[in-house]
Amino acid sequence: MPRRTLILGATSAIAAEVAALCAARGDRLYLIGRDARKLQDLVASLGGAVVGHETADLNAFAAAAARVQRAIDALGGLDRALIAHGDLGDQARSEHDFDHARAIIDTNFVSAVSLLLPLANHFEAQGRGHLAAITSVAGERGRPRNYTYGASKRALSCYLEGLRSRLYATGVRVHDFKLGPVETPMSAGHPKNFLWGEKRAVARGIVRAMERRWHTIYLPRSWRVVMAIVRVLPECVFQRFGFLAGR
Numbered sequence: 001m002p003r004r005t006l007i008l009g010a011t012s013a014i015a016a017e018v019a020a021l022c023a024a025r026g027d028r029l030y031l032i033g034r035d036a037r038k039l040q041d042l043v044a045s046l047g048g049a050v051v052g053h054e055t056a057d058l059n060a061f062a063a064a065a066a067r068v069q070r071a072i073d074a075l076g077g078l079d080r081a082l083i084a085h086g087d088l089g090d091q092a093r094s095e096h097d098f099d100h101a102r103a104i105i106d107t108n109f110v111s112a113v114s115l116l117l118p119l120a121n122h123f124e125a126q127g128r129g130h131l132a133a134i135t136s137v138a139g140e141r142g143r144p145r146n147y148t149y150g151a152s153k154r155a156l157s158c159y160l161e162g163l164r165s166r167l168y169a170t171g172v173r174v175h176d177f178k179l180g181p182v183e184t185p186m187s188a189g190h191p192k193n194f195l196w197g198e199k200r201a202v203a204r205g206i207v208r209a210m211e212r213r214w215h216t217i218y219l220p221r222s223w224r225v226v227m228a229i230v231r232v233l234p235e236c237v238f239q240r241f242g243f244l245a246g247r
């Protein structure tokens, strides 16, 4: 029986790679993305693996439950769901413009919750399934460079953690993919270093982790060690390092 997989934010560079890997191993896919042209191109590239697709702004929260149900109906059930969309936003603008700060939080957190609710209830009722979302190492420690985005991803990680405990006994697995910087349109123009990830390798890590039921996964993997150190640095030490506490 092929796995039935829903990808939300499917036009993201990383999600498109995940979709390609899932299609190659025989999954049946339902894809939801905001950019109609990118979504059409992706669907065309994946051929018969795509059972259905939908163009949607996922910040239209009121439509989330119906959207999820349409995907479940089209796939004839659901085994896996990945929430991949996100918005880094403009940190400096978010410090003066509440509407912009709120848009970042809505995209990364509130819209994810609007989707996790119906997905979690569906998986709980069927007693199995994999529910995953992409968060960020930016959520591990607030930094001037991206703390509005980081706070929204941290809120999502906390929500996923609670959901994981709620569903643990049912056999439903909840995955949190904490990504370090990856070369995609979101990070275009950012200065790179050896810790950066490559989108296909990160996508492979996502697919593999869902197979193995790992729940909290840093990708690239080296970020687990980096963040273990960064998380425990005392504030007085943290503030001394410009590359951590500076812009």
Ligand SMILES: NC(=O)c1ccc[n+]([C@@H]2O[C@H](COP(=O)([O-])OP(=O)(O)OC[C@H]3O[C@@H](n4cnc5c(N)ncnc54)[C@H](OP(=O)(O)O)[C@@H]3O)[C@@H](O)[C@H]2O)c1
Binding pocket: 009, 010, 011, 012, 013, 014, 015, 033, 034, 035, 038, 056, 057, 058, 059, 084, 085, 086, 087, 088, 107, 134, 135, 136, 137, 178, 179, 180, 181, 182, 183, 184, 185, 186, 187
């Ligand atoms: N790249 C990194 O360095 C990095 C690091 C840590 C975490 N992440 C996370 O990884 C995930 C994938 O990002 P990416 O790196 O692949 O970047 P990306 O290619 O820029 O993907 C971001 C996607 O989010 C979609 N999106 C934003 N707001 C949306 C909305 N309201 N409704 C529907 N879709 C919306 C965008 O849609 P459009 O196609 O319409 O623009 C875009 O496809 C995100 O959750 C991001 O926060 C990325």
